[in-house]
Amino acid sequence: RESVLGVARILQHEPVSGCGRSYESGRYRTIWLKDPDVVQIIDQRHLPHEFVIEDVRSLDEMSIVIKDMHVRGAGLIGCAAAYGMYLSLRELSKTSSAKEVRERLEHASQQLRATRPTAVNLRVGVEKVAKAVESVLEPNGGSLEAALGAARKEAARITDEDADFCRRIGEAGADLLQQLYERKKASASTPEDKLTINVLTHCNAGWLAFADWGSALSPVYAAFDKGLPIHVWVDETRPRNQGASLTAWELAKHGVRHTVIADNAGGHLMRTGLVDVVITGADRVSSCGDACNKIGTYLKALAAKDNNLPFYVALPSSTIDWRLKDGADIPIEQRGDEEVKYAEGLCEDGKRRKVLLTPANSSAGNWAFDVTPSRLVTGLLTERGLSEASEKGLAALFSEADRT
Numbered sequence: 001r002e003s004v005l006g007v008a009r010i011l012q013h014e015p016v017s018g019c020g021r022s023y024e025s026g027r028y029r030t031i032w033l034k035d036p037d038v039v040q041i042i043d044q045r046h047l048p049h050e051f052v053i054e055d056v057r058s059l060d061e062m063s064i065v066i067k068d069m070h071v072r073g074a075g076l077i078g079c080a081a082a083y084g085m086y087l088s089l090r091e092l093s094k095t096s097s098a099k100e101v102r103e104r105l106e107h108a109s110q111q112l113r114a115t116r117p118t119a120v121n122l123r124v125g126v127e128k129v130a131k132a133v134e135s136v137l138e139p140n141g142g143s144l145e146a147a148l149g150a151a152r153k154e155a156a157r158i159t160d161e162d163a164d165f166c167r168r169i170g171e172a173g174a175d176l177l178q179q180l181y182e183r184k185k186a187s188a189s190t191p192e193d194k195l196t197i198n199v200l201t202h203c204n205a206g207w208l209a210f211a212d213w214g215s216a217l218s219p220v221y222a223a224f225d226k227g228l229p230i231h232v233w234v235d236e237t238r239p240r241n242q243g244a245s246l247t248a249w250e251l252a253k254h255g256v257r258h259t260v261i262a263d264n265a266g267g268h269l270m271r272t273g274l275v276d277v278v279i280t281g282a283d284r285v286s287s288c289g290d291a292c293n294k295i296g297t298y299l300k301a302l303a304a305k306d307n308n309l310p311f312y313v314a315l316p317s318s319t320i321d322w323r324l325k326d327g328a329d330i331p332i333e334q335r336g337d338e339e340v341k342y343a344e345g346l347c348e349d350g351k352r353r354k355v356l357l358t359p360a361n362s363s364a365g366n367w368a369f370d371v372t373p374s375r376l377v378t379g380l381l382t383e384r385g386l387s388e389a390s391e392k393g394l395a396a397l398f399s400e401a402d403r404t
């Protein structure tokens, strides 16, 4: 395969060893540095039908990759933006001054931040790399080499931290699922071999949305790996169908039983006793615990509340916006109407196509996220464990010094 950005098929690619997900011949994270000039990503637009690795070599390419959602998910776009900052410095000439390095980073920061406005991880990733570089630049000097070294190290650190936080969310969440299982076992008349924990999730907050593991799906993987019987209701998540294409793909690869459902089915399933717990991810959580996530999440939270079901939001602390109290102030991305008007998928002839769903002239609205107020959230599942969705709850887990 060829594309403007230089796409390589998986079998021509050297996988990262020692970390990440197993997939066919190797283990993968969603992003990694292949060599000093090339960042590689899994181009998620092709899943679930093709596994494609893409080379990213410049700030402009990384901006396209984020904006057009070759990579997506709060954690992953934070890592991608951090690597975008690094790539922007590689485009400078070797004799660049400290001033030129600073100007370049400022330009890169603005460009990357303009790609997608909602997930706070992106802003945090950009700011952290800028800070790391600043610490090696002297007031009037400092070499480009030192700046590049600092940017590269910080982007890799952010990526490793993202994977580590998500792994820990899985451990904490698996305990929760185990407790739900024990409770169900104690009260249900169902025979033990038919006892299953039914999780409902929205969008994709699995390993594809982060460097590795995921947030909402990490507890599912951890519980499944411990032998807990688990089944996941996967909201298809119109308009981009991250649930149907990405969550279902991940779960299938891991061997987790799952059923894809239309976005509007969740309420009915909750009412009829087919859901034990709802777990979603988040793109930005306010310091008071309001959770912004993929459009439609709010409706699931309302249905969970009405049915007395636990509604957990799983997130690494890099998704908390400590500068913002009220979720209503979170900027909500609006995307093109073609995502709503068209559906895209694999046709019977094996070709991928878009089909028009609406009258050609109808207009469509495409709000990508919504905010679930903290009062509807049973708890926030973080790398430090479960927190009440409130300022007090978060403050008990994260001191001032921990907040970025």
Ligand code: MRU
Pocket: 072, 073, 074, 075, 202, 203, 204, 205, 206, 209, 215, 242, 280, 281, 282, 283, 293, 294, 295, 368
């Ligand atoms: O638009 P996306 O695909 O980047 O949206 C992100 C999401 O997948 C969801 O909102 C997710 O639940 C939170 S990101 C971990």
